[in-house]
Amino acid sequence: MSNHRELLKDKKRIVIKIGSSSITHANTGGLNLQKMEKLVRVLTDLRNQGKEVVLVSSGAIAVGRTAIGMKEKPTTLSIKQACAAVGQARLMMVYQKLFAEYNQVPAQILMTKYTMINDISRSNAMDTFHELLSMGVIPIVNENDTVSTDEIEFGDNDTLSAIVAALIQADLLILLSDIDGLYTDDPNKNKDAKFIDCVEVIDEKLASMGKGSASSVGTGGMATKISAAKIATDSGADMVIANAKDVRVILDVMEGEPVGTLFKAHKNKNFELLDYIKTEQYS
DSSP states (O other): OHHHHHHGGGOOEEEEEEOHHHHBOTTTOOBOHHHHHHHHHHHHHHHHTTOEEEEEEOOHHHHHHHHTTOOSOOOSHHHHHHHHHHHHHHHHHHHHHHHHHTTOOEEEEEEOHHHHHSHHHHHHHHHHHHHHHHTTOEEEEEEOTTTOSSHHHHOOHHHHHHHHHHHTTOSEEEEEESSSSEESSOTTTOTTOOEEOEESOOOHHHHTTOOOOOOSSOOOOHHHHHHHHHHHHHHTOEEEEEETTSTTHHHHHHTTOSOSEEEOOOOOTTOOHHHHIIIIIOO
8 A cells, every 4th residue: 555655646636626615614614714824835736846736716605795794605506606706816816916926827617517517628627737737827617606506516626626627637536524534434423433544446336435524614525525436537547635734735745644544546448438428427
């Protein structure tokens, strides 16, 4: 197992997902600028090492609702979309300023399921990613919550990040969460829950370990992370779930340290991304 961890050092194209609850303050919902600054520094340092980096960042709705003074998490579609419209602009403005401090250029890519289902749009998206990465740019991806309909309620960026990883043929997907990794049960409710260091195969027993999200901000629980792992590993990418409490855990993962849960890649020779988009998330 340690040998496989060592191989993570050689990964070149990396997708990193961070959730709303990891970049906002729990008590106010406002952006955690200190954590975002550390994240940007880590991502830029990976770029400086010659890695190709894509960030999938949640947070638009959370930031938008805070900006307009809304205390509760919105439930109405039109209000969610309005919050996303305000929040996405603010979120990108913060990322732009932080990346500029390190002379790194970011780009914004907003996607919906239709981007992926349509052959031409999917091909164009892939070409755009490849061009940006070849230019040394760090794409920042989110669902286009302002215009989407069903994804805004049922979608999550765990799955989106796995789809992006498969689309661009990434070597590694890192999901930053509010938990250390995968457990046999919810460790917040069951003190006997055991930590799982490495997953060789995703079977029915493993899938049943997925629990709902405890966060009032994010949308993805452990079940969505296991679903994302299936997409990523079938496409040929390793995946690691790690705790976002300290974003420098990204560097620990890249150094082959035994942090988080590693899902080992097992490329499916019959892998077709469109099948996963329709069956895993968007049916």
